Amino acid sequence: MNKYFQDEKIRAQIFQFLTLFMILGIFGYLFHNTQTNLEKQNIATGFGFLKFEAGFDIGESMIEYWSDDTYKKAIFVGVLNTLKVAIIGNFLAVFFGVLIGLSHLSQNWLLRKISKFYIETIRNIPLLLQLFFWYAVFTENLPGVKEAMELLPNIFLNNRGLYFPIPVDTKSFSFIFIALVISIIGFFFLEKVRVKKEILEGKSFSFFEKLNYLIFLLPVLTWFILGSPSEINYPSLSGFNFSGGYRFSPEFSALVLGLVIYTSAFNAEITRAGISSIDKGQWEAASALGISKSDSLKIIILPQALRVMLPPLTSQILNLTKNSSLAVAIGYPDFVSITNTTMNQTGQAIECVFIIMVIYLSLSILTSFVMNQFAKRFQIVER
């Protein structure tokens, strides 16, 4: 017997199983308590409640939703709203983050100091406070409907939100938009082909560089084919409110603005750290070979810096997505806020918390997966 206890491996296994039993015991106890409590309160467990009528309105929705729709649909509306904030927010936060990070490394002293000030200030103030601040600015400090500010011609800002014109024929314009996206991707593809060809043949094809811009005729052509729809729905003051155009609600605007300002400070720091982590010798070797500064950045420094930047950038993208749940505090109907309402109405606490966790975990896993695939392209082979 004694022999067994002195065997290192067996001792470790015994320890492991004891811990496991303890954890299982605690879980069993909590589970038992929960069951008794639920029985006492007459709450049925399970996800049956999702089929019931939700009975509440949702301020903004990307799909049609009425208060007599089911909880399931309400939560789906919330998920779409969360995705809208996360996608727009992350896109802007990465863009501005990289821009500010690069300015932090600029030769211009003022630009450097301002970027540093921005990064240090924004990161040290709680996001929720910033959201409240922007929400207060939007709802209390912006002018009322009648005195709306006209930021740019036909773009209005007042305490009911941000209004901008959209085309009447949205369907054709979505086609035109798709054509635009295709032509942007196509342009980069053609440019890549051109550079490749230049390297292959050792000639300069600046003529093609200009020719490649012709791909931007594609959306124009689409517009003609669709019968050149040109009617635009302008926002205009009618009575006590604006009608027409498209509106970003103050809740949405404050949420996106706050998230972008906050997260881009972190992304900026990641960019700065990533680029400065690259050994100075890489710059020197590139310039000793006569490679220009912008080419060095593009083909030597950034591919290496991205490898360093991608893991923290991924976690910031996840953070922004998770932080969008603070919407509940300023009344934007994201999916946490709708699930919270559902929880309060039905009392199905466990199920609702479970739904929140499952959806966030799947979003996290999905994002990590995509970013990892992307990161594989920048891996450096070592011995």
Added chain:
Amino acid sequence: MNWFIYEFPKWLKKNLFNTPVNSVVSLFIISLGLKASMYILDWTFLSAVFTGDASTCRESTGFCYPFIKEKFPFIIYGFYPRELIWRPTLAMILLLSSFFYVKEPKRWNKYSLWILSSGFFLFFFLMRGGLFLEVVTNDKWGGLPLTLMLSSIGIIFSYPFGIMLALARRGNLKILKTLSITYIEMIRGVPLISILFMSSVMFPLFLPEGITIDKLLRAQVAIILFVSAYMAEVIRGGLESIDKGQYEASNSLGLSYFQTMRFIIIPQAIRVVIPPTVNTAIGMFKDTSLVLIIALFDLLNTTKSSLKDSDWLGFSVEAYVFVAIIYYVFCYAMSKYANRLEEEFGIKSR
């Protein structure tokens, strides 16, 4: 003066006007900066209202100092009885001075643990009362003391959990390793709010009949559970940074596992772990503001509530700027401290 005539123009040329693009950028920033500082000067000083009441403030476009003066006690102390305010004040001073004492690496020894524990003990004694002091139940606690408490207790109590999780994740016991990874990744994958919701609606269901724990404790437990997952990763980073040669060297000197940990690994790991711990603490200090969503009166919630006073409506910008400065001062101090430690340890390890 000489410097101003000879060196300053050179400096300007080199740092602001070295290329045409940079010159344009510099001029643009300078003009914008002048405009912004004029505006801030006007808002905080020239047009600001220093004495008076809400109606004097409403007539002006500047900063309303009377609002801050009026709401200061509520923002900082919440619903704590006004006549006993000296207690949370003293409690915070003692707690912060214990942190201040312990922060120097040269004082990291067994006494520092005593100092820290007595700091916390005195904090809770003064806040809650008992013996010769009048008892103040924790539903009246609020404002800055509450924020300080939630974040510092959160950080300190997450350490033991974090160490256990990190050791399990690094060990070779398959089941414990899987459990630890599941816990860490699950907590890190969901927002803090969902854990707080869980604490407010699910924890009561977990407990046997008749036993209730109060809202504050539930939130504190939720925060500890949340931070533990992040702390585990910080500690894992620290353990992984120790060179394998250190274990081999101490084993070859005949030191036991315990001695190796106590004298060789932990003293080195601490140096690596403390700076990111401080960064986690900064995050935690900011994130405690989320407890307002489950209706606890932390610093941000007292600020928000102070805006609901019907006599003082419409001063939210003042209130938020004021409280932002408080948060900023704490976070900035912590981040400078973390930077300093990183530098000190970096130089020593070379």
Added chain:
Amino acid sequence: MSENIIEMNKINKWYDDFHVLKDVDLNVKKGEKIVICGPSGSGKSTMIRCINRLEEFQQGSLMVDGININNNIKNIEAVRKDVGMVFQHFNLFPHLTILENLTLAPTRVKRVPKEEAELMAMEYLDLVRIGDQAHKFPGQLSGGQKQRVAIARSLCMRPKVLLFDEPTSALDPEMVKEVLDVMVKLAKEGITMLCVTHEMGFAREVADRVLFMDEGRIVEENNPNDFFDNPKNERTKNFLSQIIH
């Protein structure tokens, strides 16, 4: 003999208050091999880094192959095409294969067709005897192999002058020889070389002149035999006695 390819005239350089180079004069003829030695911090690396303008200098003038090195970007780019450099820490691009490391500059800067650039790169890789490693990444090579790749990389630009900045001091002792062998081979092919190194055997074998630098000045210059066998300056004697055992 032939004309000077490098003409340095009273070069002075400061880092803030620290005077790194003091009135440095140096003329190098085409095909000449020069070895520069001296204690660390004596300015020897800084001096050769001025030649391809990795470092600025505040006073004096510097001509490389008839091009005046000043702040003009066109001139700097032109000079860098003609001056190759080999670094102490190799500075290979870790995310590119060996072959890509070699063809990058010729294709992008000189617009050599890719196929031609690759043929040339393989030629130089064979010259430094690592033709079989062309499709590996730098991380998969040993230090000596990396440094030979770095030499081949700078040769691919067909430079008129080759600068070596302590090419063997970051190497394990057993790898020093393979790099020096390549350098000797190059020297015999007649390229102009400036080499900061303490490898005295190498200096004796190939150098036309050895310079000794201390505190930002060229203190002594001579042919290798006289330099090593009877140094004139007290500081040179001191230095040599420390490195030759």
